[in-house]
Amino acid sequence: MTSTVVASPSFGDLALLPAVLSAIETLGYETPSPIQAQTIPALLEGRDMLGQAQTGTGKTAAFALPLLSRLELERREPQVLVLAPTRELAQQVAVSFSRYGQNLNGLEVATLCGGQEYRDQLSALRRGAQVVVGTPGRVIDHLDRGSLKLNGLNALVLDEADEMLRMGFIDDVKRVVADTPEDAQRVFFSATLPSEIERIVNKYLVDPVKVTIEARTTTNESIEQRLVRVDGGAKVEALARIIEVEPVDAAIVFVRTRAACTTLTEQLSARGVNVASLSGDLDQSLRERTITRLKRGKVDVLIATDVAARGLDVPRITHVINYDLPQDAEAYTHRIGRTGRAGRTGIAITFAGFREGRKVGWLEQATGQKMDVMELPDEAAIRAHRDEVFHQRVVATLTKGAEEQQALVERLVEEGYDPVELAAVFAAMARADEPPIGRLQAPRRERNERSDRERGSRRRDDRAPREGMTRYRVSVGHKDGVKPGQLVGALANEGGIEGSRIGRIDIRNAFSVVELPNSLPASILAKMARARVAGRALEISEDRGGPERAPRRRRDNGDAPVRRQSRA
Numbered sequence: 001m002t003s004t005v006v007a008s009p010s011f012g013d014l015a016l017l018p019a020v021l022s023a024i025e026t027l028g029y030e031t032p033s034p035i036q037a038q039t040i041p042a043l044l045e046g047r048d049m050l051g052q053a054q055t056g057t058g059k060t061a062a063f064a065l066p067l068l069s070r071l072e073l074e075r076r077e078p079q080v081l082v083l084a085p086t087r088e089l090a091q092q093v094a095v096s097f098s099r100y101g102q103n104l105n106g107l108e109v110a111t112l113c114g115g116q117e118y119r120d121q122l123s124a125l126r127r128g129a130q131v132v133v134g135t136p137g138r139v140i141d142h143l144d145r146g147s148l149k150l151n152g153l154n155a156l157v158l159d160e161a162d163e164m165l166r167m168g169f170i171d172d173v174k175r176v177v178a179d180t181p182e183d184a185q186r187v188f189f190s191a192t193l194p195s196e197i198e199r200i201v202n203k204y205l206v207d208p209v210k211v212t213i214e215a216r217t218t219t220n221e222s223i224e225q226r227l228v229r230v231d232g233g234a235k236v237e238a239l240a241r242i243i244e245v246e247p248v249d250a251a252i253v254f255v256r257t258r259a260a261c262t263t264l265t266e267q268l269s270a271r272g273v274n275v276a277s278l279s280g281d282l283d284q285s286l287r288e289r290t291i292t293r294l295k296r297g298k299v300d301v302l303i304a305t306d307v308a309a310r311g312l313d314v315p316r317i318t319h320v321i322n323y324d325l326p327q328d329a330e331a332y333t334h335r336i337g338r339t340g341r342a343g344r345t346g347i348a349i350t351f352a353g354f355r356e357g358r359k360v361g362w363l364e365q366a367t368g369q370k371m372d373v374m375e376l377p378d379e380a381a382i383r384a385h386r387d388e389v390f391h392q393r394v395v396a397t398l399t400k401g402a403e404e405q406q407a408l409v410e411r412l413v414e415e416g417y418d419p420v421e422l423a424a425v426f427a428a429m430a431r432a433d434e435p436p437i438g439r440l441q442a443p444r445r446e447r448n449e450r451s452d453r454e455r456g457s458r459r460r461d462d463r464a465p466r467e468g469m470t471r472y473r474v475s476v477g478h479k480d481g482v483k484p485g486q487l488v489g490a491l492a493n494e495g496g497i498e499g500s501r502i503g504r505i506d507i508r509n510a511f512s513v514v515e516l517p518n519s520l521p522a523s524i525l526a527k528m529a530r531a532r533v534a535g536r537a538l539e540i541s542e543d544r545g546g547p548e549r550a551p552r553r554r555r556d557n558g559d560a561p562v563r564r565q566s567r568a
């Protein structure tokens, strides 16, 4: 016996305050995660810190536990300030502080986020909150108003620093840092380390401890995770294209309901895909027979519901396709675990509609892995792929030869036909049964029904803005392929306001007009203006009319035309 076993530390080894330890115990945390084990001791010493680890690795507790342990509870002023990029994240962090600090008498946590009442925030500050968590814009608001004072601050935390910079908060961050005492501890946590972070670290952190936790080795490591943005009506075509072009040995396609299972099986079968369905409808013996057919290569694509596919273990499954989004991260993990089995690699492709971005965010957060956005193969790519497949078939057949056809071909040549032309005609005949390439667009009727529903009350019309609302212009429109949902999402999230507070949205060709509440503070508008949609900053400005009509869309390009609502 020569090796020494280095036990991973327990929370008890970490010199945390007993009241904090007891809370962790109540929460059922057994051992510190790697980032926690490595950052907590230095944070307890008051060192500046740059901590890097993937999402879902416990970064919140990594800074919250030591900082809570060092609070002077009777000193009723902000001692810890945490900046987070979005309201959701700030709220999560605030809740975590309250949970980890549940046994600290007199602990007050204030959450300062955009889109929320000042009243509650002001009273939490007045009660003497020792911990303040917020989004940069609202924190600066309070600094400007004088309601937030940082002279007594011991620690400033930048959570999700990369996301913060990505969202354009760099100047806000600098401003807040400038308002904190020189000797306050400065702590940055981030999932990734773009060079911009290195720069502000060098500028603002003093002799920081740097901790990096390599990507987790999870069971998903051998699975490449991709994301396809595609909405309802185009999903069947998208699936058909992926199955055709991807190097699929066998694939399992997940849908949400039994009915969807049946429909999709029929639709794919009609396109010549070798497909079967596996849903809860099947009795045990039929289920087993279906799986055997998949194993033996009699079937290549299985359409399945979550329950029916639990535990399925077929090594030849190269692809898992989430045709409908899974209910939650657990279901996602189960689904994608059907591929990448027995030491092989697998590919998981998830379909998500343009309004389902948040759910995708949750999945990524929960699995700690980002999905790479994948473009659907376009018509040219499909044709190129089919040519390639046909080319291989021809070459393979050439090695076998086709003697029995030679007399016929010689006769045609003698009759004076050009051999190349002849060969092209044969190729056309041989390929006549290749299925037509569908369109990636829903049929017009379905599209219009859907867009009516999506737009809801945000229909285009020419009446004055509703009461309490102002019209603003944003610099993205049809030409950028923007959808109302994307604008609602970006404005609500970046501005930290409820989506329901956003009024009508009118997408024109080169720009869009959105109604926003009159009461929005300038700082929120400024934040919204920095939001990026379809790769462009929104550059929000008040709509003063101007060239009213964007050029009318041609109707022949498959794009949804801008529909005017009839006033009947």
Ligand code: ADP
Residues within 6 Å of the ligand: 028, 029, 030, 031, 032, 033, 036, 053, 054, 055, 056, 057, 058, 059, 060, 061
């Ligand atoms: P990150 O900020 O790195 O994305 P979070 O701080 O949000 O991660 O933590 C992710 C999840 O892990 C949370 O649900 C949290 O309660 C849980 N968690 C954190 N630390 C531990 C631990 N030591 N043991 C068990 N669960 C933990």
Ligand code: MG
Residues within 6 Å of the ligand: 059, 060, 159, 160
């Ligand atoms: Mg976090």
